Amino acid sequence: MSASAQDIRAALERLRVAGRRLRNRPVRETIDALASVLETWREPESRVRRALCTEYAEATSFSPAMVEAGMARALAGWTGDSLRSLLDRELGGIEVLEGSALRNASGFEVTSVMLAGVLPSPTLLGLLAPLLLRSPVLAKTSAHDPVTAGLVAGSVAAADPELGACLEIVRFSGGDRECVDALLRADCVVASGSDETIASVAARVQPPRRLVSYGHRLSVAALAPDRPTDSAARLAEDVALWDQLGCLSPLAVFVADGERGGATAFGAELAEALADLEQRWPRGRISPRSSAAIRRERDEAEMRAAGGAPVRLHRGAGSSWTVVVEADSRIRPAPLHRFVRVHPVAGVPGLVEALKPVRHHLACVGVGGFADRQSEMIAALGQLGVSRICRIGTMQAPPLSWCHDNRGVLLPLARLSDVNGAVFEL
Amino acid sequence: MHPMSTADPDRAELDRRILAWMGEEEAAEDEARFEELALELFAHQFARCEPFARFCRARGSTPKNVESWRKIPAVPSGAFKEMELRSFPREHERHVFRTSGTSTRRRGELHLDTLALYETSLLPTFERHVLPDLGEPSERMRIAILTPSPLEAPDSSLSHMFGVVLERRGDEESGFLVRRGELQIKRLLDGLERATASDVAVLLCGTAFAFVHLLEAMECAKRRIALPGGSRVMETGGFKGRSRELPRDELYRRLHRALGVPPDRIVNQYGMTELGSQFYDSVLRFPGTSRRKLGPPWARVRLIDPESGDEAACGEIGILTVLDLANTGSILAIQSADLGRALGEGFQVVGREPGAEARGCSIAADEMLQRRTASQPRESGRDHPS
Numbered sequence: 001m002s003a004s005a006q007d008i009r010a011a012l013e014r015l016r017v018a019g020r021r022l023r024n025r026p027v028r029e030t031i032d033a034l035a036s037v038l039e040t041w042r043e044p045e046s047r048v049r050r051a052l053c054t055e056y057a058e059a060t061s062f063s064p065a066m067v068e069a070g071m072a073r074a075l076a077g078w079t080g081d082s083l084r085s086l087l088d089r090e091l092g093g094i095e096v097l098e099g100s101a102l103r104n105a106s107g108f109e110v111t112s113v114m115l116a117g118v119l120p121s122p123t124l125l126g127l128l129a130p131l132l133l134r135s136p137v138l139a140k141t142s143a144h145d146p147v148t149a150g151l152v153a154g155s156v157a158a159a160d161p162e163l164g165a166c167l168e169i170v171r172f173s174g175g176d177r178e179c180v181d182a183l184l185r186a187d188c189v190v191a192s193g194s195d196e197t198i199a200s201v202a203a204r205v206q207p208p209r210r211l212v213s214y215g216h217r218l219s220v221a222a223l224a225p226d227r228p229t230d231s232a233a234r235l236a237e238d239v240a241l242w243d244q245l246g247c248l249s250p251l252a253v254f255v256a257d258g259e260r261g262g263a264t265a266f267g268a269e270l271a272e273a274l275a276d277l278e279q280r281w282p283r284g285r286i287s288p289r290s291s292a293a294i295r296r297e298r299d300e301a302e303m304r305a306a307g308g309a310p311v312r313l314h315r316g317a318g319s320s321w322t323v324v325v326e327a328d329s330r331i332r333p334a335p336l337h338r339f340v341r342v343h344p345v346a347g348v349p350g351l352v353e354a355l356k357p358v359r360h361h362l363a364c365v366g367v368g369g370f371a372d373r374q375s376e377m378i379a380a381l382g383q384l385g386v387s388r389i390c391r392i393g394t395m396q397a398p399p400l401s402w403c404h405d406n407r408g409v410l411l412p413l414a415r416l417s418d419v420n421g422a423v424f425e426l
Numbered sequence: 427m428h429p430m431s432t433a434d435p436d437r438a439e440l441d442r443r444i445l446a447w448m449g450e451e452e453a454a455e456d457e458a459r460f461e462e463l464a465l466e467l468f469a470h471q472f473a474r475c476e477p478f479a480r481f482c483r484a485r486g487s488t489p490k491n492v493e494s495w496r497k498i499p500a501v502p503s504g505a506f507k508e509m510e511l512r513s514f515p516r517e518h519e520r521h522v523f524r525t526s527g528t529s530t531r532r533r534g535e536l537h538l539d540t541l542a543l544y545e546t547s548l549l550p551t552f553e554r555h556v557l558p559d560l561g562e563p564s565e566r567m568r569i570a571i572l573t574p575s576p577l578e579a580p581d582s583s584l585s586h587m588f589g590v591v592l593e594r595r596g597d598e599e600s601g602f603l604v605r606r607g608e609l610q611i612k613r614l615l616d617g618l619e620r621a622t623a624s625d626v627a628v629l630l631c632g633t634a635f636a637f638v639h640l641l642e643a644m645e646c647a648k649r650r651i652a653l654p655g656g657s658r659v660m661e662t663g664g665f666k667g668r669s670r671e672l673p674r675d676e677l678y679r680r681l682h683r684a685l686g687v688p689p690d691r692i693v694n695q696y697g698m699t700e701l702g703s704q705f706y707d708s709v710l711r712f713p714g715t716s717r718r719k720l721g722p723p724w725a726r727v728r729l730i731d732p733e734s735g736d737e738a739a740c741g742e743i744g745i746l747t748v749l750d751l752a753n754t755g756s757i758l759a760i761q762s763a764d765l766g767r768a769l770g771e772g773f774q775v776v777g778r779e780p781g782a783e784a785r786g787c788s789i790a791a792d793e794m795l796q797r798r799t800a801s802q803p804r805e806s807g808r809d810h811p812s
Contacts (some may be wrong), residue, residue, distance in 0.1 A: 288743040291732035292765055295745065296502050299761060303505035306480035318733040 008182035033160035035080025081407035107135025112186035136166035217363035224369030234272035234393030267325035273316030293335035464495035505535035555706030572632025627656030652686035702752025718772035
């Protein structure tokens, strides 16, 4: 049921009260509860994982087989221990939350989270992170995923009812200005979405409130001649998982073979691998508009080929998957839903040139090969602003500690105070 | 009127027959005539436009085996941004229309060796759907055009179209109200008030975005005008690349409030730079019936199921694909970037519904890439400079 502005204001009040109780408990109790939530989500036979393969898959039109495979991969490294390690890495340890260290951290009185995406794991982490800092959370569900936030809330409540009272989920239209304004009254606001959405929220969240914003990002892959022999199979999985709708999904592959033949050959291998995956992890249902965008891009590729450009098109039945081997490195529109372009580039400098038009929006580059040019690659991609470099085949499995733009998972949500010197000594 | 292309006798003959149809008073639908001309034009273009011929061959379609206009392969409109698609020798080129664009975006180009078909096609269709109540061809009305003139925007097919309309049907006080890229708000409003005081009906034509500009200026100045009965609005195009967007219903509601022109006297035109013919809402021609797009008898629309590539089932959404006999110099079959649904003897353009589909954070990547590279026209897809 859609929440009203009054409902949201009332929820914020309840959460402020619940938050006071939470902050009076030992920190370790909260951390243990959240670690157990993660462990539950990692269990393939858990109720929540079953719900993802049924309710979530139905609501998002993803295929259940792909959801199961995607969750297994995404959560592989997300253990309870990794949550504790995250605390150590970003804040310096549990003591920092207990007020017994020279640096102390606390969450805000209430954090509101405006969810926007369709993938479950960013939603899971986005809701657990403020709780780890003992900040209660009011979350607006994503229009694209009405299920996951509720599943997270259910898991937290099952693990620890008092902690569960610190996480409430509301649903309303993003166009409901009164509701959005009510949500933005939280002390800390986490917003995800397009540049336009972020700008709109930023204009309405004034200090002393904190805004933590996550804009849209895109990812690509880069291959060199010394790439693994199973590169096509690995990359096909990166493409197929979440049907290319995540910011870690590669939209384009750059083949730095020094000659075009490498891209052509790899395109054929990738096509074969995607065809194989379509049997195991079928692509989800898509709208006529998305299907039309795929058809248009396919037809345009065919027209470029008809015009004499050495463009190759590989396609599955209907709009299920598409590989376009381009004649150049120019980035072109990406209709998503398992539509990937393969571009030839001349080495690392060519890759850098090709990525420049999208440098401000790059998230991850999946790499295959480049063993002899490792330093050059890392430096070049870092200069472009790439926040994650990983092996192809692991693009959809970011560690728990990697979060959008690598700004940290907890730090953006925390208030820090340092104790300088022997302040309290007599 | 520009001369016909005469260098190629086959083409000249085709042009002559198509122009004859366009010139007929009350030109009517004629399936057999359309079929014959479409297949001949397909064969002509297949023989003269090599990229089109290769595209068709790759689909197994040639003039030898295509027996119906419905089977002629349609070229995606985006291809006009990638290559020059003409069915005449380059040296015969007389005019180029371009889609809107910026320095970072490629622009689509329609290369023409004659403007005769474009101009002959546009006027009767415009008259039939926007001026159905005007009697004699000599009868004129007050027309205010919210675009640059053809002199200022020579590569804009929309400006060119309005230039022809203005020349044939505009009165002495009619004119273009965009100068050096700026909408002349004061001049426009003063003119509308003068017309209102004299009880002279006005036709306002322009892009949807220009009307948003006008509305914002009027609302800011708290000005409203109740234009005389018989006034009407013709708007076209979407909001691609613009910072402000308005749902069409809201645009019409605000136009009604600001200008006194009710929604049933506001006509949306569906056109593309790549097409020689246009389609118009039926509201003025067939008042009281469902709003649907109608075109001239020499242009047909097919709705293609994007998954199968076959014609969409009745009532289902499909890709709008236009077969336009006015496109003799380029390609006659164009696949648009828009979706539509058949309605009666016409069609409706289906707009993008916010949140209609699960999308992830790659959506912006999609849009971002589209913004940064060759972009596609959107809903109600005319893609003109404005």
